[in-house]
Structures are given as structure tokens and as C-alpha cells.
Amino acid sequence: MKIFLTILFVFIILQRLIELIIASKNEQWMLAKGGVEIEPHQHKWFIMVHGLFFISIIVELILSNASIPELFILWFSLFIATQFVRIWSITSLGKYWNTKIIILPGSTLVKRGPYKYVKHPNYIIVGIELFVIPMMFGAYWTAVIFPFFHLILMSIRIPAEEKALTSLND
Template sequence: MTSEVLYTVLVALVGAERLAELVVAKRNLAWSRAQGGREVGFGHYPFMVALHTGLLAGCLLEVWLGHRSFVPALGWPMLALVVGGQALRWWCIRTLGHQWNTRVVIVPGLSRVEGGPYRFFSHPNYVAVVVEGVALPLVHTAWITALTFTLLNAALLTVRIRAENGALAGLATA
């Protein structure tokens, strides 16, 4: 099996993980709305979906059409970062429980979560996203995708974190 095929399997696995996240998010959104939750900062959400879909597509297109090589000295450490990013992402999801979502939803009366990775910094899920956005493309030297996603994601996270911080400011701490 060629490195391109193996890389395609990796990107497909990351895509499947993203679909699993959406299932969890949909379930959590229903729970949050049933508890009186309200969504804020939703204007950026379609751009976020397009950007994350574009990351996966860009990885594949650049590798297959750009004939990118697998460079072991770069690829293996980047793969380790992808796996680490996934572990951090699911640690965030498990820590937040019903409060985790791909959207910014605030449920009245709930406290701000400060356990798990949130003990160390405010937005650990975005650390996972940033790491993955760099590392996943670089597993197979798709540097244009890594650079493009990173720049666009920086702009998106500026808007997203501002919306989240504003919404979280109204929550009590545990």
C-alpha cells in the first residue's frame, strides 16, 4: 500500500472522528436547549464548518494532486501530534459532558467547567484544533494546506473565542 493510500485512510479516520463529534454535539445541543440553553455567536459557525471540511479536502488534494512525499522525519512526529490532539479533544469533550458542543451554547444556572484540561488553560479544545491543523497536513508534507488552514483558523478563532468568552463571562465558577 502506498503512503498516499495510508494517508487517505488517516484523513478518512479523522473525518469519521469529526462525524462522531457532530453526533455528540447534536445530542448535547438538544439537551442544552431542553435546559433553556441559548446559542450565541452563531454567525461564524458555517465558516467554521467549511474551514474544517476544507482542511480534510485540502490534505487529500494537495497530497494526491501535488504529489507530496511522505518524509519520515517530519511525518512520524506530526502523526504523534495528530494523535495527541485527538486525545486532548476527547478529554475536553468528556470533561465538559453535556456542555460540550461545536456551537457556543450557554445553559442558565450551570457553572463554568474548570476541571480536566480546563485547569490549565481556558480553551484547550482550540489547542487541539491548532495542533491538528498544522500536524495533519504535515504528516504527508501538505504544507500549503497547513499554512492556509492555520491563517484562516487564526482569524476564525479570534471571532470564536471572543464569542465564547463573552458567553462564559456570565457563568459562575464552580
């Protein structure tokens, strides 16, 4: 089971790195089309929190010598469910999906996929993941601390993004 957990952890990190590559390509496309990045200073905080998230899991597991949680199947099932919604969110935005706030003048707000029902589904999923992923590995402190950091970041990010998105309609 520990080999499976190691493979799962590496998979999650690789998934995030691939998403950063996709975001970078989307950023280049949007900027080439006249996109404008809003509040670029915010992005470094996201990179820092998400990088520290994975480090925190590793450090916590080393220090606590954690064992596989009894509720692993529950946490793993929730993780799989979040991945479906995560992928649905990203693919619904297509080339507009990014880890930065980039506005492409003349474009319209995406209202398909989960965006038809919720304004920021990916942010909700990330918040859930920041709890569920550490729980899968028995990193309980990380599961408590990092969703809190996410809420702090979202309290700054969402208003900035909403303001930028409303400028599309001006």
C-alpha cells in the same frame, strides 16, 4: 504505507463526523434544558473552514503528487498526543461540549480536566491539528494556510464565547 495513510485520513474524517453527531446531541440536550445559542452565524464559518481543510489536503496531494514525509513518525506521534488532549477536553466538558456557543443558564463554568489549567484547550489542540494533520500527509501549503484561518476564527469566537460565559455569573 499509502493504504495506512488512506485509512488514517478516513479515520480522521469519521472522527470529526462522530464529533458533530455528539455535538448535535449535546446541543439538543442543552436547548431542551433552556440553553441559549449565542451568535449562531459563526458556526457556518467553522464548518466551511474545516470542510475546506480536508478538501485542501486531498487537492494538494493530487496536484503535488506528494510522497510520505520523512518526519512522518514525528507528525504521527504529535497527532496521537493531540488526540489524547482532544478527547480529554471533550470528555471534561461532557454534555456541555459543543461546536456552537450555547449557554445553559444556571450552570457553572467547567474547571476540570485541561480546563483547570487552560481556558480553551480544545481550540489550542485544533490549531495544532490544523498544522500536524497536513504535515503527516505532506500537504505543506494546507499546513501553513489553515492554522492562519483558525487564528482568524478564534479572534472572533473566543471573545464571543468569553462574553457569553461571563453571563453565567451574572
